[in-house]
Amino acid sequence: MTVLSGESLINDAASLTLVRVFTLIAAGTSLTIWQDLGIFGLAIGVGFAVGIVLGVAVHWIRMRINDPVVETIMSILLPFVAYVLAEHLSGSGVIAVVTAGLYIGYNSPKEGYATRLQERPLWTSIDVILEGFVFALIGLQLKTVVQDLLESNRSLAQTLTAAAVVLVVVVLVRPLFVFESYARNRINGRWLRPLRVRLSRGHRSLRWLRGTAEPKLNWRELTVISWTGMRGVVTLAAAVAVVSDPVQVKAQDTIFIIAFVVTVGTLLLQGLTLPFVIRALQVQDPGESEEDVRSEMRLNQRTTEAAIALLERRRPAWAEQYGHQAVDSVVNRLKARLERQAETLRRDAEEEEDEERNAPMRLRGAQIQDIRRELLDRRREIVLEEREKGNLDEEVMRRVLVTLDAEELAMDSAQASRSRS
Template sequence: MELAEVLIILSGSLLVTGFARWKGLPAPLLTVAVALAVSFIPGVPDVEIDSEVILTVVLPPLLYSASLDVSLLNFRESRVQIQRLGIGAVVVTAFVVGAVAYVLIPDMTWPAAVLVGAVVAPPDAVSAAAIGRKLGLPRKVMTVLSGESLINDAASLTLVKVFLAIVGGATLTVWQDLGIFGLAIGVGVAVGLVLGVVAHRVRMKVDDPVVENVLGLLLPFVAYITAEELSGSGVLAVVAAGLYVGFNSPRTGYATRLQERPFWAAADVLLEGFVFALIGLQLRTVVQEVAESDRGLAQSVGVAFVVLAVVVLVRPAFVFASYYAARVLRYLLLSRLLRGMRRVPALRRVRYHPQPRLDWRQLSVISWTGMRGVVTLAAVVSIPAVTDSGVPVPARDTMFLIAFVVTVGTLLLQGLTLPVVIRWLGVQDAGQRDRDLAAQLALVATSTRETLEYVEARRPAWTAQYGPELTERAIQAATTRLVRENEVLQRRAVSDAEDRDDTGAERDRRRAVPRAIGQVRRELLDKRREVVLRERDAGALDEEVMRQVLMGLDAEELAMDTNALSSTRS
């Protein structure tokens, strides 16, 4: 793929994605549809997808960005459910789809059939997470979805690696297969953690947000390539590094965090649009190749839609069966274990921390979040026509068609209906926002109180250093806002309690006051920006001075959007 083609695809996909976000449409589907339509325009060249570009350039930053936003504590709390879906569901899906493909495709060997299953096995939770966040899915459900998407890619790509070797003639035992999996997991996690620790230490030492963010940009690529060179999982290396850096991000400077979030959000939009544009552009070529094959288009399309149905149905069957079977098994094993532990005095105080429970409605939503995406495309384009040992891969053109049909089909079927399913089942945590806001307010109140106590403890030392008059003025200036915030918080807590007892009209009237204050402040900020730009355009203000003033105004508006007190006004 030429550089000019890459730039055109990036630009076009960004335009389509921007339009979709503006109109509230599903961006992946619209991007695929537009790219497919463009591929039929006379003169548009066929686009060859390079698997190395997808695996080493597109996938690592997407995984790293997603892992930065995942709570490590919540991930650890739900790790059993995440591992069950991220590894177990991938393996089961691969073998079930493999069995179906082996029966339906005449020239398909068993290893090649499982290879097809491994390609279409991992769901991409990006779209599901965006929908769930917008509709207010419970946090434990969001944690399972996000965590699953971080590790199922590693399971899928490792399966592809194993069964591609078997297709090429390698003879591997079950223990050798498990050894490959174990090596991929161990090396991948170890490399990711080591690089994550190193990156965090450097970020703590370097007081330069630009350099720190460049380091963050390089980290996913270095982690992926290093782990792959050492026979580990590059996916797990990126995820481990991202989880560690994200968990320790609050210890770095504020400027780094403020720059980091919008950068990765922009990278996600650009790279995801690029991948889905490639799917649409390549789809016409895939269909033509299948139509020219011995199997014919009708048979191959029929097989692809059967595999799509199997992929959609296997997930809910596995989700429900594995969840309840695990609960029963855990209960039986733990009851015996705890009875045995009670006989040992030293173990009587050991407490078991159960995994978060999910009801049938939440499991149903998880079952319906099986949209495929980037990894399925990356996996299928990584399959060569002929293996390194010179063995042709059976029905490779049909593999491509199946991967594309499953990707587009799940986006259409599940992506479009997921919001309806969430609303219909009522799987929304309406109180999550209020609980989060209460926690923010309590935290601000606690930090304010302890800060004032710290001021009093440090007053003698500051007095000795700066003198009594200067110290008093400094303390007064620094603590006035803290005291005022604390008073506002106390009044707000009383107001919230009154809100619960008031009628709807009275509650709306009380809340209208802070909303009005916030709106007035924003309009005043806009007016100040208008004055700044007018002075710059008139030549009365230097551009550097303008940028500094605008940065202060932007920071003030950012504080309004993120401050706990400001959140109470919305």
């Protein structure tokens, strides 16, 4: 939700700073409040600057090379470059990676569709592999860390007590942040957004000042958002980054156990109870699905009208360049195709609404998708049969399969968006 815009960056900064403070305390370093603020400001400022600079540079390059493979490789290398560079400049590598990722992700719709189609399954797979790998290493290392702690002069009970206190603080700070951010953004939207709109009016370069209007949320919805503060790999990565600092730390096992308790505690406590909290607070919107369908119809209508208007506006220039007769034929055909697509989408949306009211008389969307998948599978079988018979060139076969795959991808994407709504 927009009320939590930039929340990942703030949470990562808080986690990193908290662990660094524990590191310095464990190392026996005495700090003043100004030194604490200096550490915080340096970590956040340098990390943010490195992340935003690299994000802007990589996005600028990706917008111009038009090569999905190279663009994907750049997105894979970006986190490593951002982390190493930020740490080398005494900043936060975690913040740099998060900042660069937020910028690239926000601007990805401006890039080529082939890159998005290639990166989506790739990053999903990498995410699963890395998370599984990290938690596996945590489990393998936990026994050694506990043994080192028991062999030292530090008390396991005191370490677990400190970890429990940190866990409670992490859980309680999030509701304060969510409710305060929502109240502040609503106030800014009521009093400051009209001023920003007036200032940016007529200046395209200042449109970013307008921002977006915050949705109106009640206390139940904000409570559910507050309860979704599960920690994960970022917390552990921050702990590892602090342990590797130049400061000589003798309590690395303590820092690791605290990060481990916070991560596992939030995942188990909040993750397992989140469905119960949602049901208990009755946070649901019965009309959300219908509203999403209507919004989708309005968006499709706007895009179709804009495309038709572009055809009419560009018709004279195209006619002068390519010839009136040829351009008129193509433009009329494209207009008819766009109008048919818009009508088909409108009819499909109406049929989906009818399915909810007349379920026994119509097939549901999932059932229709199953039938379409059987048809696509049969078409693929024919393609392979023709290849085996030697009647089909390999390159032609692959082009046909790409078309069939794109059709099934569009179908799966539409079904996934409906299921999420």
